[in-house]
Amino acid sequence: xxxxxxxxxxxxxxxxxxxxxxxxxxxxxxxxxxxxxxxxxxxxxxxxxxxxxxxxxxxxxxxxxxxxxxxxxxxxxxxxxxxxxxxxxxxxxxxxxxxxxxxxxxxxxxxxxxxxxxxxxxxxxxxxxxxxxxxxxxxxxxxxxxxxxxxxxxxxxxxxxxxxxxxxxxxxxxxxxxxxxxxxxxxxxxxxxxxxxxxxxxxxxxxxxxxxxxxxxxxxxxxxxxxxxxxxxxxxxxxxxxxxxxxxxxxxxxxxxxxxxxxxxxxxxxxxxxxxxxxxxxxxxxxxxxxxxxxxxxxxxxxxxxxxxxxxxxxxxxxxxx
Numbered sequence: 667x668x669x670x671x672x673x674x675x676x677x678x679x680x681x682x683x684x685x686x687x688x689x690x691x692x693x694x695x696x697x698x699x700x701x702x703x704x705x706x707x708x709x710x711x712x713x714x715x716x717x718x719x720x721x722x723x724x725x726x727x728x729x730x731x732x733x734x735x736x737x738x739x740x741x742x743x744x745x746x747x748x749x750x751x752x753x754x755x756x757x758x759x760x761x762x763x764x765x766x767x768x769x770x771x772x773x774x775x776x777x778x779x780x781x782x783x784x785x786x787x788x789x790x791x792x793x794x795x796x797x798x799x800x801x802x803x804x805x806x807x808x809x810x811x812x813x814x815x816x817x818x819x820x821x822x823x824x825x826x827x828x829x830x831x832x833x834x835x836x837x838x839x840x841x842x843x844x845x846x847x848x849x850x851x852x853x854x855x856x857x858x859x860x861x862x863x864x865x866x867x868x869x870x871x872x873x874x875x876x877x878x879x880x881x882x883x884x885x886x887x888x889x890x891x892x893x894x895x896x897x898x899x900x901x902x903x904x905x906x907x908x909x910x911x912x913x914x915x916x917x918x919x920x921x922x923x924x925x926x927x928x929x930x931x932x933x934x935x936x937x938x939x940x941x942x943x944x945x946x947x948x949x950x951x952x953x954x955x956x957x958x959x960x961x962x963x964x965x966x967x968x969x970x971x972x973x974x975x976x977x978x979x980x981x982x983x984x985x986x987x988x
Contacts, residue, residue: 674704674773675971676960680911681708683953683978687768687909688716694761695769696721696903698749698896703731705771710738716768717741721755723748723801723887748801750895756903766905774893775915793853798879798886808882812849817841827890827918828881835862836878852879880916890918897926901950904981909953911978920957920975927952927979953978 674680688695688709693716697706700720710718720735720742722728728744735742745755749772756762796809815823820837824830839862840849849855856875860868868874884890900910910927914920930950960971 673968674701674708675913675968675974676958676964676976677704677708679958679976680705680771680773680913681712683911683976684709684769684771684909685713687904687907687980688713690768691715692717693768694719695771696752696756696767696900697771698752698900699771699773700731700744701727701773703734705773706731706742707735710735710741717743719743719745719755719759719761719767721745721747721749721752725801725803748892750892750899752896752899752903761903766908767903768905768908770900770903770908770910772893772896772900772910772912774889774913774919793851796849796852796855796882798883800887806886808886809849811882811885812840812855813844823885824878824881826881827884827916828877828879829917830877830881831867832863884916890922893919893922897923901926901930901979901981906981906984909978909980912976914957914975914977915970915973920977923975923977924957927977931979947983949983950979950981953980 684695687693693713695706695709695713695716695718697703697709697718697720700706700722701724703720706718706720709716718741720728720731722731722744723746725746728746732742732744743759745759747755752770753762756767761767796807796812798808799805811823812820817834817837817840820840821833824833824836830836836859839858840855843849843854843858852875855878859874859878863874897910897912904910912923914923927950931948931952933948934946954977957975957977959976960968960974964971
């Protein structure tokens with residue numbers, strides 16, 4: 667199988683943020699969303715003293731990344747898991763709280779490989795089974811969601827995860843149509859969306875199915891709940907000088923990351939205290955100012971970069987002192 671040519675979003679900037687934490691012999695990075703291994707390949711190439719633990723819930727992604735990264739030998743360790751299982755993964759590898767790791771990277775959302783494989787059902791451009799599971803071996807599919815959720819539940823998913831203005835209308839139409847026959851493939855859902863979303867709205871904001879498919883994917887894979895558990899676990903896992911770097915592509919994801927980072931970089935001292943004692947100093951510091959975004963040239967070369975928000979923190983106090 668040929669190595670994929672896909673270049674991850676903001677690759678050079680991400681590696682630059684990670685590199686200061688990976689300059690000592692045996693330093694460890696966790697790529698919590700391994701995908702096709704593009705970030706990990708760049709880190710292993712440019713940070714020659716580091717090794718990487720690559721986590722992915724998708725067995726196909728692990729297999730393809732493993733082929734791509736085989737030349738790095740034991741500097742790369744693949745693990746089949748969901749990224750909120752990070753503490754268990756580190757414990758199994760002897761890298762738990764007592765030791766810790768030097769960096770954790772999250773590149774959130776769906777990978778190019780998942781979009782490109784028709785049978786996975788992530789893309790709306792062609793007819794395919796409504797699956798959308800990142801791990802195709804377990805859990806409910808997008809078809810299950812469409813065929814079993816109430817109109818109220820469906821509308822909530824579409825509104826919350828897809829920021830879809832016509833969530834209630836779409837949900838009502840889905841419930842009506844599934845009474846005739848269950849939803850099984852994407853073409854029928856796309857046809858429904860064209861019928862329900864008014865023509866003026868279809869002419870702006872990209873493909874009319876984009877928001878609905880995003881919402882279904884996030885619901886099927888429980889992405890926000892997983893992220894809500896995973897980011898604090900990553901922060902807890904890094905040792906002094908270690909960094910957590912996150913690329914988000916959805917406003918709700920970015921808000922969760924921003925809140926988690928703010929909580930650990932804020933002093934707990936009273937605001938009028940003239941000198942803040944060491945024990946009240948924050949355990950981490952922000953490395954990025956706000957959320958960094960891609961520039962116009964990268965967006966032109968890779969449209970997926972248009973929505974990226976990049977944030978990073980660094981631990982400056984030992985975990986036992988925090």
